[in-house]
Amino acid sequence: MTNTTSTLEEIISQEYQHGFETAVEADAIPRGLSEETVRVISAKKNEPEFLLEWRLAAYRRWLEMTPPDWASVHHPAIDYQDIIYYSAPKSQKDGPKSLDEVDPELLKTYEKLGIPLHERAILAGVAVDAVFDSVSVATTFKDKLAEKGIIFCSFSEAVQHHPELVRQYLGSVVPVQDNFYAALNSAVFSDGSFVYIPPGVRCPMELSTYFRINAKNTGQFERTLIIADRDAYVSYLEGCTAPMRDENQLHAAVVELVALENAQIKYSTVQNWYPGDKEGRGGIYNFVTKRGDCRGAHSKISWTQVETGSAITWKYPSVILRGDHSVGEFYSVALTNHRQQADTGTKMIHMGKNTRSTVISKGISAGHGHQAYRGLVRIARAATGARNYTQCDSLLLGDKCAAHTFPYIEVKNASAKVEHEASTSRIGEDQLFFCRQRGLSAEDAVSMIVNGFCKEVFKELPMEFAVEAQKLLGVSLEGSVG
Amino acid sequence: MLIIKDLHASVGDKPILKGINLEIKAGEVHAIMGPNGSGKSTLSNVLAGRENATVTSGSVLYQGKDLLALDVEERAREGVFLAFQYPVEIPGVGNVYLLKAALNAQRKHRGLPELDAMDFLALVKDKMKLMEMNETMLYRSVNEGFSGGEKKRNEILQMAVLEPRLAILDETDSGLDIDALKIVANGVNSLRAPDRSMILVTHYQRLLDYIKPDYVHVLAEGRIVRSGGPELAHELEKQGYAWIGDEPAGAGVKHGS
Numbered sequence: 001m002t003n004t005t006s007t008l009e010e011i012i013s014q015e016y017q018h019g020f021e022t023a024v025e026a027d028a029i030p031r032g033l034s035e036e037t038v039r040v041i042s043a044k045k046n047e048p049e050f051l052l053e054w055r056l057a058a059y060r061r062w063l064e065m066t067p068p069d070w071a072s073v074h075h076p077a078i079d080y081q082d083i084i085y086y087s088a089p090k091s092q093k094d095g096p097k098s099l100d101e102v103d104p105e106l107l108k109t110y111e112k113l114g115i116p117l118h119e120r121a122i123l124a125g126v127a128v129d130a131v132f133d134s135v136s137v138a139t140t141f142k143d144k145l146a147e148k149g150i151i152f153c154s155f156s157e158a159v160q161h162h163p164e165l166v167r168q169y170l171g172s173v174v175p176v177q178d179n180f181y182a183a184l185n186s187a188v189f190s191d192g193s194f195v196y197i198p199p200g201v202r203c204p205m206e207l208s209t210y211f212r213i214n215a216k217n218t219g220q221f222e223r224t225l226i227i228a229d230r231d232a233y234v235s236y237l238e239g240c241t242a243p244m245r246d247e248n249q250l251h252a253a254v255v256e257l258v259a260l261e262n263a264q265i266k267y268s269t270v271q272n273w274y275p276g277d278k279e280g281r282g283g284i285y286n287f288v289t290k291r292g293d294c295r296g297a298h299s300k301i302s303w304t305q306v307e308t309g310s311a312i313t314w315k316y317p318s319v320i321l322r323g324d325h326s327v328g329e330f331y332s333v334a335l336t337n338h339r340q341q342a343d344t345g346t347k348m349i350h351m352g353k354n355t356r357s358t359v360i361s362k363g364i365s366a367g368h369g370h371q372a373y374r375g376l377v378r379i380a381r382a383a384t385g386a387r388n389y390t391q392c393d394s395l396l397l398g399d400k401c402a403a404h405t406f407p408y409i410e411v412k413n414a415s416a417k418v419e420h421e422a423s424t425s426r427i428g429e430d431q432l433f434f435c436r437q438r439g440l441s442a443e444d445a446v447s448m449i450v451n452g453f454c455k456e457v458f459k460e461l462p463m464e465f466a467v468e469a470q471k472l473l474g475v476s477l478e479g480s481v482g
Numbered sequence: 483m484l485i486i487k488d489l490h491a492s493v494g495d496k497p498i499l500k501g502i503n504l505e506i507k508a509g510e511v512h513a514i515m516g517p518n519g520s521g522k523s524t525l526s527n528v529l530a531g532r533e534n535a536t537v538t539s540g541s542v543l544y545q546g547k548d549l550l551a552l553d554v555e556e557r558a559r560e561g562v563f564l565a566f567q568y569p570v571e572i573p574g575v576g577n578v579y580l581l582k583a584a585l586n587a588q589r590k591h592r593g594l595p596e597l598d599a600m601d602f603l604a605l606v607k608d609k610m611k612l613m614e615m616n617e618t619m620l621y622r623s624v625n626e627g628f629s630g631g632e633k634k635r636n637e638i639l640q641m642a643v644l645e646p647r648l649a650i651l652d653e654t655d656s657g658l659d660i661d662a663l664k665i666v667a668n669g670v671n672s673l674r675a676p677d678r679s680m681i682l683v684t685h686y687q688r689l690l691d692y693i694k695p696d697y698v699h700v701l702a703e704g705r706i707v708r709s710g711g712p713e714l715a716h717e718l719e720k721q722g723y724a725w726i727g728d729e730p731a732g733a734g735v736k737h738g739s
Contacts, residue, residue, distance in 0.1 A: 429534075430570045437530055437566075438584035438640065439558040439591070448583065452574030452623065 261296030283311025
């Protein structure tokens with residue numbers, strides 16, 4: 001026990017080394033949002049002047065904005081003065097002391113997903129020995145990446161060590177005034193990840209394991225910026241296949257991707273935040289702005305997402321196809337069960353010549369789940385030879401769920417080819433009976449049928465992630481049969 | 483193997499089976515024939531446990547167990563197999579994946595170790611030769627884009643892999659041309675075994691030219707009205723089902739005892 005305690009102390013003190021200068025008791029500010037809040041956050045993070053100004057500009061824009069009301073989701077109004085906008089990274093004393101204190105339902109889920117024991121503790125917020133693990137893991141990875149000139153660190157670190165890169169690219173894809181939540185995030189963002197891949201470098205590993213163990217508790221206003229310089233390649237995995245214990249209800253993250261000439265970014269997400277209980281109580285509101293900019297010719301950005309968590313998801317990972325011959329892809333599986341709501345899709349903005357985009361969206365609704373696919377394909381006047389293919393399939397389980405499709409297509413160049421296919425189907429009693437007659441349990445059968453439905457998307461996920469995503473769908477659908 | 487006693491079942495409010503009595507011993511092949519609407523498919527569904535048919539009275543003993551008390555998948559794992567009249571398509575689910583999942587679910591139930599991918603492939607490829615199936619069919623989605631003949635062959639392949647104790651073949655001959663029928667019948671015949679019983683549900687006598695039943699039962703209006711040997715099928719072939727109405731109802735006739 002003494003050992004553990006001293007390890008904990010070590011870790012807590014390490015956190016201070018990384019830019020938190022004040023004592024832990026003082027490291028939270030009162031509820032509410034004002035210009036002063038923004039200044040305090042920036043000061044606590046010891047940020048350069050340009051970033052404070054940027055945050056303030058965002059805050060002032062936000063004041064003039066209203067939350068979007070067009071999404072097909074329903075929730076009570078959010079009181080933005082009732083949120084604490086800054087608290088130090090959560091330390092162990094906030095969380096449960098051991099797995100015994102964690103909701104047994106959550107633990108059962110981890111077991112079914114095959115999450116290793118030590119990781120279960122981290123995910124549940126216990127984080128004892130495992131933090132020690134992750135520190136060493138992080139160091140190993142960082143050395144390897146540094147050899148290639150790759151920068152992979154927390155956003156706060158990037159601000160301190162690479163301010164010129166942050167200044168050049170921050171807000172260049174998602175401007176502060178882009179939308180209500182993006183403006184809010186820009187004003188008060190807490191932390192997140194920063195990646196820079198230098199010209200000609202192919203990132204030698206999926207930036208995943210590290211992330212899964214480390215970048216938690218980055219707070220509810222997360223900011224991620226990934227830059228792939230000329231001829232660079234990176235595959236980035238975000239998220240967590242097991243449900244995260246999380247105290248914050250509203251999450252408004254912003255992710256910006258920049259691909260320069262001939263660069264490629266593959267961004268995969270498996271999001272399984274707490275969806276609320278069966279009656280729809282609790283659960284995360286996940287209002288995210290994710291956008292990639294294919295800034296250089298022949299660049300490529302792929303989004304792959306598996307969304308099974310959160311009470312409400314509002315999310316449209318998009319690609320601006322600015323460079324000629326650039327390619328944008330969006331592969332999505334979204335599942336809503338019980339009382340979950342999701343309004344998700346993508347935007348493909350074709351500006352360069354001969355740009356191509358592919359959208360494959362698979363929506364699954366069960367229980368009282370409610371979801372909408374909302375997709376925009378815009379072909380600008382200059383985008384000669386642009387092509388888009390969109391396929392949008394919905395699968396319904398039971399008769400109380402709903403699925404909607406809202407495709408928006410704007411074409412201003414006559415040479416463009418835009419295809420849209422949509423289908424809605426129901427898991428048939430016949431399919432279920434057939435599988436059970438062969439000896440599979442009803443739940444395994446549903447999981448198998450749903451996984452078959454999602455196959456085109458799963459094959460885009462990195463292998464290890466795909467396996468977990470499949471299991472996750474099975475677990476998320478539990479109780480949706482019969 | 484199977485003892486059906488005074489079985490009544492309804493679909494919706496409509497009584498379909500009105501007192502079926504039948505006993506099948508290990509190793510026997512029984513054909514159940516009858517006109518459309520006589521209750522043949524309902525009987526198959528009741529035995530397999532499909533929920534659209536409700537048993538209102540009667541009992542079914544299978545290997546000494548109350549079959550009707552078991553869930554669909556429990557019956558399957560206990561060795562009850564239904565070859566479907568209309569096999570369903572499952573997009574995106576590989577044929578080989580379904581087969582392996584099914585076999586391992588059943589092996590697990592029986593306390594046997596699950597087969598790994600290599601052993602399983604060896605087994606299934608062996609069975610595919612029997613059904614004269616191309617191996618590429620393993621990697622296609624279950625029944626998706628299969629021809630009628632391929633679907634039926636796929637059903638018998640599943641039967642060959644799962645090695646049931648009681649196989650119910652529901653109109654397996656429907657939609658087959660003569661060549662496909664021969665292949666399917668060969669497959670079924672090769673699966674005849676002293677510890678395996680079969681029920682062939684069919685409208686036509688044609689299937690019985692290739693799979694010789696031990697007993698033939700005629701089902702009409704929810705009852706077995708005639709039972710006999712293979713010659714009964716030929717009689718039906720000649721006279722059609724029209725004469726059934728003139729016969730006294732033969733409910734309660736027992737065979738195979």
